[in-house]
Amino acid sequence: MKIRVKNMVCDRCKSVLADTLEKAGIPLISIRLGELEFPPGYEADFDRIDRILETHGFQRIGEAGAVLVEEVKALLVTALHETLVPLGSLSSFIASRTGRDYSMISKVFSRREGITVEKYWIRLRIEKVKELIQMGQMDFTQIAYALDYSSSSHLARQFKSVTGMSMGSYRKLLDPPRSEWDKIV
Template identity: 35%
Template structure:
């Protein structure tokens, strides 16, 4: 039995959901971003208990197909940006259509209607979050980050970063660096 869960977007989320399932003595076959596979169907009581526990953690069981599709779009974008570093061989619309087997215009309209934002804006925000993460790690130059995340240039990355965050990448990096203390100073 597959369950679809809204707001389950990271590894910590997966651990929290797994803990909640184990509290109810439910053993998952697999846990992926946005979905859980169980060995058996849930009783109405188990489903109600699980739903209550997940809601306390900020998650929500999804029953309808449209909501599942939206969560699947988010899941694919998060995986693309955070695990594959945004490496696209085709454009985003073709990528999502091919993976999810839906017309992109349908997905785009549905996403905008429900989320109040476009798929493209969601993709950009995820990329900017990844840029922030890479800036804080301070292991790559801005040029390397731009290349890794498929930006056409450092200028394009910088402009998009400033538009979304209000800061230039270097200013963001300086602000973050000032807030971190070396271990021996803690």
């Protein structure tokens, strides 16, 4: 039995849930971003599973639109972390990975999240840029190249548009603001 999980967007999330479920005596067959798979017969433990999920800021989702949105979010977060930056169009990347029509995905995502898939992707990328700036191992041109921006000036314009400050100003902050991956939308 598989269930979809909202806000499960990183390897740490997977680790926390795997450890917590194991301590609770609930066996897992597999765990992926946004998805847990249990052996048959664990439907009766949904209340217990839901309480564990909620304790750690997660939520079981079942409605088809919510499942699709979380699937797209997990796909994009994974693509960003594994540097599987979509080459070509974002819409083609998402459609090929989900096996669904992108216009339907886009409509459902926008209706449920109040933001387009493209703007969500931009926010994710800018959050990754913030992380890379804080690490201090790359200059702005290298960051732009690593995240498949057409140029560092394109990245600079997009960064300022999203954050309201230049990348140089951000780098100088003593405690730069960051968003958690699951709080971007």
